[in-house]
Amino acid sequence: MNNFDLEQELTTAFDDDNSKDDATPKLALYVTPICPYCIYVQNAISKLGLDVEIRNIYSQEHFEDLVAARNRATVPVLLISHPNTAPEETWLPESMDIIAYLTQLKATAETN
Numbered sequence: 001m002n003n004f005d006l007e008q009e010l011t012t013a014f015d016d017d018n019s020k021d022d023a024t025p026k027l028a029l030y031v032t033p034i035c036p037y038c039i040y041v042q043n044a045i046s047k048l049g050l051d052v053e054i055r056n057i058y059s060q061e062h063f064e065d066l067v068a069a070r071n072r073a074t075v076p077v078l079l080i081s082h083p084n085t086a087p088e089e090t091w092l093p094e095s096m097d098i099i100a101y102l103t104q105l106k107a108t109a110e111t112n
């Protein structure tokens with residue numbers, strides 16, 4: 001995700017036309033328990049105090065969803081779901097990009 005896409009994501013997430021509850025994206029992080037990059041992202045999530053569902057890909061269902069979406073099983077990947085806008089889902093890989101997105105999401109939420 002480049003800076004423009006990131007900005008679009010954040011703008012969509014807190015669009016004035018939507019109520020805050022409807023506009024807030026639902027977040028799920030695909031991980032394995034032994035992946036250091038995943039632990040790194042989960043520590044950042046804890047520090048930011050964000051509500052992110054953790055999906056362990058040792059579960060067949062989560063593994064299949066991840067591979068279907070990305071054609072690979074590399075983790076961590078953040079699934080960003082917008083219930084009311086298109087595109088409905090964004091799969092964001094790369095631990096540093098995930099943390100950058102979540103940090104900006106938190107900052108944007110605090111200023112709204």
Ligand SMILES: N[C@@H](CCC(=O)N[C@@H](CS)C(=O)NCC(=O)O)C(=O)O
Binds near residue numbers: 034036073074075
């Ligand atoms: N540059 C990536 C590295 C991610 C990575 O190497 N993940 C490992 C686990 S720690 C993995 O999923 N390896 C298995 C694979 O790529 O199929 C990041 O920072 O997120």
